[in-house]
Amino acid sequence: MADKPFRVLPKLTPQNEHFWCGGAQGELRFLRCNPCGEYIHPPSPRCPKCLGKDIEISAVSGRAQVATYTLNYQPWVPSSDHPYVIAIVEIEEQPSLRLMTNIVNCPAEEVQIGMAVQVIFEEHEDVHIPVFEPRR
Numbered sequence: 019m020a021d022k023p024f025r026v027l028p029k030l031t032p033q034n035e036h037f038w039c040g041g042a043q044g045e046l047r048f049l050r051c052n053p054c055g056e057y058i059h060p061p062s063p064r065c066p067k068c069l070g071k072d073i074e075i076s077a078v079s080g081r082a083q084v085a086t087y088t089l090n091y092q093p094w095v096p097s098s099d100h101p102y103v104i105a106i107v108e109i110e111e112q113p114s115l116r117l118m119t120n121i122v123n124c125p126a127e128e129v130q131i132g133m134a135v136q137v138i139f140e141e142h143e144d145v146h147i148p149v150f151e152p153r154r
């Protein structure tokens with residue numbers, strides 16, 4: 019990505035570092051409950067499904083589909099391209115696992131609900147922001 023858009027970066031903590039830094043290894047990582055297999059996001063010390071505490075970090079494929087989206091035309095920051103796409107994507111391994119993200123490397127007008135997308139990472143120092151591009 020030639021020009022990185024302005025981002026307010028997250029504060030890294032021991033609880034969220036796997037998510038924000040996994041992109042350094044090209045991995046989209048979530049917490050996952052061992053007994054029931056539920057992916058957990060945002061990070062939580064207990065599984066919301068079975069209330070278990072046996073949780074570990076697990077990478078997913080990075081494949082997802084667009085659940086919904088909107089186009090932003092407001093130039094909140096002068097450097098970014100307009101319009102840009104703000105989307106909620108469903109992670110392939112668990113559709114209830116949803117991320118608010120941007121769809122990139124695609125004309126905004128071509129984004130559709132149900133579109134197959136793949137994660138890529140936008141690097142800002144230690145933080146790797148997961149964004150999604152069309153899966154080809």
Ligand SMILES: [Zn+2]
Pocket residue numbers: 051052053054055056065066067068069070
């Ligand atoms: Zn569980």
